Amino acid sequence: KAGVTQTPRYLIKTRGQQVTLSCSPISGHRSVSWYQQTPGQGLQFLFEYFSETQRNKGNFPGRFSGRQFSNSRSEMNVSTLELGDSALYLCASSPDEGSTQYFGPGTRLTVL
């Protein structure tokens, strides 16, 4: 089975812009979670989607949003980018809510 794929792998944006990241889960997995990873804060949970519905949300501002499509693919969007949004954004999929997650390679976002 192919693993979790994320596109793009690398992205450079400037402050104030918006960005959309994409995640394709492992085939048959219905739950997708997003995490932000930075050297200072480690891995922080953004949100989890299951059956096109957001099931859990972390403590991030409303500039961070996401959605899941009927084929379980997911996108996350960050609007009005700030320098502090520079991070590795990781997507993880699991067969169901609450089951073990498998991570993609991440999208490295740099905000200038």
Add this chain to the structure above:
Amino acid sequence: GQQLNQSPQSMFIQEGEDVSMNCTSSSIFNTWLWYKQDPGEGPVLLIALYKAGELTSNGRLTAQFGITRKDSFLNISASIPRDVCIYFCAGQGRDDKIIFGKGTRLHILP
């Protein structure tokens, strides 16, 4: 909120030595997970533990779910250069939210 303390933050060891790292929490978890992460890549699941007291091995790696359900450890035996990376623990509570430790960076001295 729930927090995980992972220690040590980094380790410098000689090739062939055994390695031990652990995670502790103030809260009870139902699942403990251990991941490794190479530079520029996402975390890769090494071991998942679902029951208090459970001891599970994956090759040279062994992890245990503490009987208090508030801690877990990971041991690596006979370390090799390929083991160099960051190791993360993660705990999942009753609300299904997963909390990650800050990681243990393993260095192997030549």
